[in-house]
Amino acid sequence: MTHDLQQKGKLSEEETLKVESHYLRGTIQQSLADQVTGSISADDAKLLKFHGSYQQDDRDLRTERMRQKLEPAYMFMIRVRMPGGVCSPQQWLQLDELGRKYANNSLRITTRQTFQFHGVIKRHLKSVIAGINHALLNTIAACGDVNRNVVCHNNPYLSPIHATVYEWSKRLSDHFLPRTQAYHEIWLDQKKVVGTEPENEEPLYGKTYLPRKFKIGIAIPPSNDIDVFSQDLGLIAIAQDNQLLGFNVCVGGGMGMTHSEPETYPRLGDVIGFCTPEQLLEVAENIVKIQRDFGNRVDRKQARLKYTIDSRSVDWFKAELNHRLGWSLAPEQPYLFENNNDHFGWIKDSQGHWHLSLSLLSGRIRDTPDQSLMTGLREIAKIHKGDFRLTTNQNLMIANISRTNKPKIAALVKKYCLPLPEQFSAIQRDALSCVAFPTCGLAMAESERTLPGFLTRLEIAMEKAGLDKDEQITVRVTGCPNGCARPYISEIALVGKSLGRYNLYLGADFAGQRLNKLYRESLTEDEIITELTPIFAHYARERQKGEHFGDFVIRSGYVEAVRHGSEFHKPRPEKERITQNA
Template identity: 45%
Template sequence: MSSNQLPAELQDLVVTGKLADNERIKGQSQQLRGTIASDLTDPVSGGFTSDNFQLIRFHGMYQQDDRDIRAERAEQKLEPLHTVMLRARLPGGVITPKQWLAIDDFAKHSSHAGSIRLTTRQTFQFHGVLKRDIKTMHQMLNRIGIDSIATAGDVNRNVLCTSNPEQSELHSQAYEWAKKISEHLLPHTRAYAEIWLDGEKIESTESDRATTAEASGAEVEPILGQTYLPRKFKTTVVVPPHNDVDLHANDLNFVAIAGSGEQAGQLVGFNVLVGGGLAMTHGDQATYPRTADNLGFVPLKHTLAVAAAVVSTQRDLGNRVNRKNAKTKYTIDRIGLAVFKQEVERRAEVTFAAAAPFELTHRGDAFGWTAGIDGKHNLTLFIENGRVFDFVDKPLKTGMAAIAQIHKGEFRLTANQNLIVAGVAERDKAVIEQLARQHGLINDSHSNQRKSAMACVSLPTCPLAMAEAERVLPSYVDRLEALLAKHQVPEEAIIFRITGCPNGCGRAMLAEVGLVGKGPGKYNLHLGGNHNGSRIPKLYRGNLDEQALFAELDSLIGRWVAERQPEERFGDFVVRVGIIAAVVVPKDDFYAA
């Protein structure tokens, strides 16, 4: 790879001014160590102090508290009930039954939530872990071959990959690249092993990074840099025509391209798309969601070099002064796509070829049984809100443990918060389906609409939440189902998503109907996303309560049913008839009247 030194002609594109305080925190952190180890032994507080509150994110954790009881504890002169949420690193979402049983056991005994949460980042989260149990949690994960390195913070996070990699050889090859990209972009610091594993080796790749650091006499971060990235960074590997990972929500995307002739069905390279992202800030029109741009095609041999070049270009040109404008999408809009592309080519020592043609036609998960090329079968289970828990009427967590006890294949988590029991032999299908039905993991009454809805966690634990999301999604879907039935289209489905704040975790800014929390019980209603996830929805009405929200949807769905063209989706209809303007160039169109 060529030098990462920024050329003189690009020096003027660096944002100058007083750096955001996060830059100080990273710079003084001793490569992400801070004083986390000391905080762990402090019996006075259940939380982490000052800079460590931010630094634990680089280790895959967020400090949270139960906001439902915050006021009560304050009245009792107690600090908030501090716990952490941990997000595991699981490239492509693949996990073994043995690993599942270990995380199931930990959630049962060491998490006050008692649940496993499947996330839109194609991995699992523990919620409600007390400080006394954090080190035990990391050591348990290490024993089963999992870690949480770089699943949060200003680094490249868990790499997503289109689900069901055994459906074709192309899928399988793409999944292997997702793992390689994840490893290539990890931090080199030994802080994670030192703090949580008492210095134990994690795996051979981690050992190799340590050896490099020892040889140089210091820990060096050749890709991420000594102060890491200006902001979080997200990467996907996509296998068309499926867009189940919502590529336009991510900074960097590798779209798998199959060969022809003798290479038919084989992965030959990737189209590289950059600059997607969904987060924004209420009232700040300098922030906005954005779809990704296609830089062009590269053959497989250049994949890791291009990944590193995109990351390092964002590292050096991203905004370190204003974190609200620090993501890759803003860097590209500020300096121009052509300049960004040229710098990536220089660093990776490649020239992008013209983008290979591809089409995205599907976004949801394929529920039920599918057959793989290996002669085995895959069962996709719908997990509402991604919450694996023993509810009163559906003991999902017990059911998954029962399946894990006998399953000989793998589990695959999807970016839509669902779960695939993968690699099932023909002779084992019946017993696995019986267990799934017995525990409520298969429910034939779930509507297409329910399977097309998604929400972030939000209240009571997320400190950024302004409104409910996960806890209201089931009842909101009930109301939406009732509207579809009222207008005599009960089998239809609208891509419907709720996020408790404008930070984008529920991917509402790629929905046909997206609700963004504005305050307690109030949401902004966005319309006009499309079925394949390539168009941003636009604000239609702001600050609506539940009654006003569903009154608007009642009217809109009535018009859609009465006036739509054959097979026309709801999001396309509201744009075609002028109910909402299409967002073509988000920077210009998202807030335009």
């Protein structure tokens, strides 16, 4: 698994750490037992990601604790592995209990269709992870240099093909799970099997696992709700007469980049062909193996699959894949995407069951003085006979509700003032944000905490410009350029540059099939509203019938269309830039 790219420089520290970790064991158990500090060692913190947790600290308290000569207020984020975002009512109740007992009385739905717990202190870390496993879920490989949570369309009851695709998300998830027993030894107190041969612990990943994280998602046209082109491996389900024919295979997507480093960039995946369902696991495994063998292990900023492909070419990748398979992918099949958002409200399926989709801003589930969201969902879980389904857009579906149970659940929704879609504008329903402050160590600016106020100001600006507040424009905010909320495929995106300042990006496609581009750099929230107001007015006056905002700003010359991620940072000649009064 050593190739030319790895010979050009010293391997990154993470690569050496993985080799010496004895398949992710490290000294995590010793770090957990150290009661002198609320943290774990730096090396163990890196290995902990493979187990589904990040070490963090409360950044709101940093300065004061430094003044008092105290260590940072260390805590941990824990992420659940939940392929397809499916959760039974009993699992919901168990996760709810863990959140209330150990994690700041909240749960959070992530943009990878799963739950995160925030604010867990070290002495509770093992209890929470064991509790998640007791709920017949786990956290292994929810983070780290492995295949992460596999996402797919969130409602398998809509049609037979939806159910089939969900089953494939589970099969892919299971197929790419790490095989090391370190997780079970550390968190579940299982004894190490005597005589286990270390080299056999990871037959797919090996001692060094993957160069960086790997993400898989399955979309079902015409909905691109999982942003399939942002995945390392995106699969577009192709069906005919409710029968799954196979998948278009899309490779090389990824959102992360670094400010002021143009060699890093977001990228949308390339469709390289079509495979049948029977071929899928073989195709997916060989794509992962190519990344395992050729991914950059010297520079982690260049280690995602998108850079592995761009450093050689798409044609090279296809040839390498065909060589490993011993056969070639078929030509891609036609497909059409219309949007990348969720559909809200009550939906009745062909079997007579009901599904209620709720809009949850930033995916945060907690009780507030205005809304007993966590309590209300807990009471619903006590009587619900179906399941809960999380979306990659941080929303929630209460799924598979029987006709007889619908009135009871509707009454609880009303009693606890749960967020029905008609209570929000389209801008609010479709908006995404990452966590950012105070917990994320990478955050440069606010995100989740600033989103509600920003959206309110944005709606006011839209109405003043002559636009209805229910105009569908995708808006995403992130506290740093790593792209957790997939900002670079949003029609309007704010990406944190420094405290209180953001880069403003415009021009993505409404269905998530085109990247946006930098419009203005390092703006305050006030300046962003000032910049967008005349553009909204221009859009209200001169848009064409059915024209989305992202298409309009490109047609009108505010930004150029980005054809490939390598063009994302390409500056536009000053003389060609449109003025805000155009």
